[in-house]
Amino acid sequence: MNDLFADRIQDVPRSFIREILKVTMDRSMISFAGGLPNREFFPIRELQEATNRVFDENGTDCLQYSNSEGLFELREFIAKRYKSEQNIEVDPEQILITNGSQQALDLIAKVTINEGDPVIIEEPGYLGAIQALSLYRPRYIPVGVHDEGMDIETLRTGVTSKPKMMYTVPNFQNPSGISYAHENRTRIAEIISGSGCLLIEDDPYGALRFKGEQIDSFYHLIGDQTILLGSFSKVVVPGFRLGWVVAPKRIFEKLIIAKQAADLHTCNFTQYVILNFLKNNAIDQHIQTIVGAYGSQCQAMIDCIEKMFPDDVTCTRPAGGMFLWATLPEYMSAMELFDLAVERKVAFVPGEPFYTRQVRSSAFRLNFSCVDKKVIEEGIGRLAEAISVMSSR
Amino acid sequence: MNDLFADRIQDVPRSFIREILKVTMDRSMISFAGGLPNREFFPIRELQEATNRVFDENGTDCLQYSNSEGLFELREFIAKRYKSEQNIEVDPEQILITNGSQQALDLIAKVTINEGDPVIIEEPGYLGAIQALSLYRPRYIPVGVHDEGMDIETLRTGVTSKPKMMYTVPNFQNPSGISYAHENRTRIAEIISGSGCLLIEDDPYGALRFKGEQIDSFYHLIGDQTILLGSFSKVVVPGFRLGWVVAPKRIFEKLIIAKQAADLHTCNFTQYVILNFLKNNAIDQHIQTIVGAYGSQCQAMIDCIEKMFPDDVTCTRPAGGMFLWATLPEYMSAMELFDLAVERKVAFVPGEPFYTRQVRSSAFRLNFSCVDKKVIEEGIGRLAEAISVMSSR
Numbered sequence: 001m002n003d004l005f006a007d008r009i010q011d012v013p014r015s016f017i018r019e020i021l022k023v024t025m026d027r028s029m030i031s032f033a034g035g036l037p038n039r040e041f042f043p044i045r046e047l048q049e050a051t052n053r054v055f056d057e058n059g060t061d062c063l064q065y066s067n068s069e070g071l072f073e074l075r076e077f078i079a080k081r082y083k084s085e086q087n088i089e090v091d092p093e094q095i096l097i098t099n100g101s102q103q104a105l106d107l108i109a110k111v112t113i114n115e116g117d118p119v120i121i122e123e124p125g126y127l128g129a130i131q132a133l134s135l136y137r138p139r140y141i142p143v144g145v146h147d148e149g150m151d152i153e154t155l156r157t158g159v160t161s162k163p164k165m166m167y168t169v170p171n172f173q174n175p176s177g178i179s180y181a182h183e184n185r186t187r188i189a190e191i192i193s194g195s196g197c198l199l200i201e202d203d204p205y206g207a208l209r210f211k212g213e214q215i216d217s218f219y220h221l222i223g224d225q226t227i228l229l230g231s232f233s234k235v236v237v238p239g240f241r242l243g244w245v246v247a248p249k250r251i252f253e254k255l256i257i258a259k260q261a262a263d264l265h266t267c268n269f270t271q272y273v274i275l276n277f278l279k280n281n282a283i284d285q286h287i288q289t290i291v292g293a294y295g296s297q298c299q300a301m302i303d304c305i306e307k308m309f310p311d312d313v314t315c316t317r318p319a320g321g322m323f324l325w326a327t328l329p330e331y332m333s334a335m336e337l338f339d340l341a342v343e344r345k346v347a348f349v350p351g352e353p354f355y356t357r358q359v360r361s362s363a364f365r366l367n368f369s370c371v372d373k374k375v376i377e378e379g380i381g382r383l384a385e386a387i388s389v390m391s392s393r
Numbered sequence: 394m395n396d397l398f399a400d401r402i403q404d405v406p407r408s409f410i411r412e413i414l415k416v417t418m419d420r421s422m423i424s425f426a427g428g429l430p431n432r433e434f435f436p437i438r439e440l441q442e443a444t445n446r447v448f449d450e451n452g453t454d455c456l457q458y459s460n461s462e463g464l465f466e467l468r469e470f471i472a473k474r475y476k477s478e479q480n481i482e483v484d485p486e487q488i489l490i491t492n493g494s495q496q497a498l499d500l501i502a503k504v505t506i507n508e509g510d511p512v513i514i515e516e517p518g519y520l521g522a523i524q525a526l527s528l529y530r531p532r533y534i535p536v537g538v539h540d541e542g543m544d545i546e547t548l549r550t551g552v553t554s555k556p557k558m559m560y561t562v563p564n565f566q567n568p569s570g571i572s573y574a575h576e577n578r579t580r581i582a583e584i585i586s587g588s589g590c591l592l593i594e595d596d597p598y599g600a601l602r603f604k605g606e607q608i609d610s611f612y613h614l615i616g617d618q619t620i621l622l623g624s625f626s627k628v629v630v631p632g633f634r635l636g637w638v639v640a641p642k643r644i645f646e647k648l649i650i651a652k653q654a655a656d657l658h659t660c661n662f663t664q665y666v667i668l669n670f671l672k673n674n675a676i677d678q679h680i681q682t683i684v685g686a687y688g689s690q691c692q693a694m695i696d697c698i699e700k701m702f703p704d705d706v707t708c709t710r711p712a713g714g715m716f717l718w719a720t721l722p723e724y725m726s727a728m729e730l731f732d733l734a735v736e737r738k739v740a741f742v743p744g745e746p747f748y749t750r751q752v753r754s755s756a757f758r759l760n761f762s763c764v765d766k767k768v769i770e771e772g773i774g775r776l777a778e779a780i781s782v783m784s785s786r
Contacts, residue, residue, distance in 0.1 A: 004557070006505050008503070009650065039456070048448040051444055060437065063437065063440070063630040063633070066632065100656055100657060103656040110528065111399055111401075239456040241656065258528065261495075261528050263491075263493055264495050268634070269630075
């Protein structure tokens with residue numbers, strides 16, 4: 001019964017990330033592998049209060065079926081925040097509430113990608129995007145990212161293939177932690193302007209900046225081709241599964257059809273709760289607490305790496321977000337290091353799954369959001385030992 | 394920029410149901426058009442208590458990212474209920490929690506359907522299933538349903554096309570309200586057994602039986618080819634968006650990949666809340682309250698129809714669920730009746746959208762779950778008037 005399955009699912013391998021998760025179930029393991037926000041900062045009591053107000057005030061509305069677009073007041077809140085935080089004007093009617101921004105990716109791919117359509121993707125790129133898009137079988141055009149953003153020459157060549165879309169995480173990218181500089185964004189916008197290529201700007205970490213100045217969104221540079229993705233997962237809680245997509249009207253109309261077919265609408269109850277929470281709490285203050293912690297944890301990790309890793313192991317210097325990216329000398333394999341590291345009870349994600357093509361990667365991702373300085377020191381120490389064992393082989 | 398969109402979305406029309414929803418926003422309109430459970434029976438206080446317990450007891454777990462399969466204890470609860478209610482043995486590891494059973498349909502289609510694959514669908518059939526499946530561009534093989542179930546001869550012919558799947562709502566079908574008799578199920582199982590056709594048994598209304606005896610699920614007859622879909626929407630609340638799919642292991646493995654790509658996992662928080670609610674409340678008693686009300690509303694509607702409609706208008710006699718199906722004499726069009734009815738401030742859903750092919754339907758769906766006897770009498774009266782105007786033309 002092999003012909004039971006659709007072609008699109010036949011060649012999808014079991015996720016290596018899921019295998020890593022199993023490894024990190026071991027409580028004695030120090031994990032830099034996860035991608036979780038730090039649960040210490042979940043505003044539990046404030047959410048509980050908001051929930052009780054919702055039960056009292058929104059009676060049955062929060063428990064009934066609702067519209068596919070999402071709660072209008074929540075979409076208004078998001079629109080206002082784009083204006084106040086980034087000076088971006090969007091109409092609430094262009095905002096669709098999704099089950100995290102992951103679902104937005106699935107819906108966008110569903111309404112735009114035919115099998116074999118060219119799609120530009122960052123290399124290394126966000127694993128969840130690769131998973132979502134791959135099920136629609138695009139032809140990937142990977143474009144490398146470096147400390148300043150995308151590789152412009154590769155992009156210029158890539159655009160000649162007439163890509164349908166281009167997926168980017170310009171702020172504190174997952175997995176690398178790098179951000180696109182203003183100059184880089186400007187050049188990207190010039191290249192794709194008028195090309196018919198949609199630019200997806202996924203921005204789950206944008207609010208988590210712990211140094212430097214905010215850089216203009218692609219929306220300012222090439223608004224009519226830009227789709228914005230956002231999420232409450234990193235700044236409030238991920239368990240509610242609330243994200244959104246902002247799309248030009250002609251695309252929004254198709255996304256609504258796909259959303260309705262996918263699950264009718266996003267959980268109505270948590271939309272009411274988060275709206276009530278946002279209206280009654282100082283969200284910026286809350287974000288500053290998270291940013292303060294992540295910033296000092298990131299610095300602690302960089303300090304330990306500089307002190308303990310050999311000089312020929314490099315790492316990025318993120319200005320925000322949750323990840324940094326370390327690179328071993330080219331002759332070393334991050335996958336081999338992974339095995340040595342797990343023996344020493346420390347885990348990370350090797351570079352391979354962040355590529356859309358088969359590669360042997362000497363780089364790996366380190367998460368710093370869920371570990372305090374003491375754990376960072378111990379974990380980077382164990383990793384340093386694993387690296388030393390590998391180089392002596 | 395017409396080639397912006399994927400082929401799969403190009404030919405999907407705007408949903409007629411969404412247009413109807415606009416009509417029913419008018420407060421003076423009596424609506425038999427909806428498909429909503431009655432909000433009077435939402436266990437609001439009990440859910441509020443459960444939510445407060447969850448915040449107190451499950452601390453941060455309910456707010457963090459979680460696994461794609463869903464909360465294990467909730468899946469265990471569902472498995473136990475299959476055993477106690479239907480004597481069905483399923484392993485909790487075969488159960489995937491989804492955003493309502495609508496998402497289960499999308500995921501199943503995603504992992505099984507290639508463009509052009511034959512799919513058997515009930516005629517008339519559930520609109521949400523038609524929407525979800527259509528985006529994967531199957532070739533539909535419609536099989537008519539009547540008071541006893543599927544038309545066996547059409548099915549027998551249909552199966553010769555080697556369908557990938559067959560979608561059924563054997564209990565209190567949406568839109569018709571009919572149920573498949575035991576004899577009909579047995580013959581269906583004989584026909585598709587060993588054919589490689591998956592049988593989807595969607596059962597959102599099964600617990601809402603107000604007369605007659607429970608009939609064995611297809612799972613008892615042809616378990617290895619059956620996929621079960623279930624939902625908390627009709628027996629607890631729909632706003633939580635919680636449903637599930639029970640699938641054979643080989644299919645489950647693919648569904649998990651698709652689920653992860655679609656939205657990582659279903660809202661974790663509402664899973665905790667509903668589990669806590671179910672563990673601390675007598676769900677059967679709650680269901681009996683709903684069943685009592687729906688049963689008498691259904692009877693009231695049938696009584697009014699018999700009294701007020703002309704003799705050549707027939708209707709089904711549901712033993713449960715939320716809908717019944719009325720049929721005008723063949724020369725009359727339900728779509729024309731719709732316009733006359735809306736002028737008289739009463740709405741229903743004409744038959745057309747429940748078909749996968751272009752038809753002119755003389756049948757229409759009436760919902761009885763959200764209207765009390767007084768409203769039913771008034772609304773059926775207005776409808777009778779509209780019918781009378783139409784027949785005099």
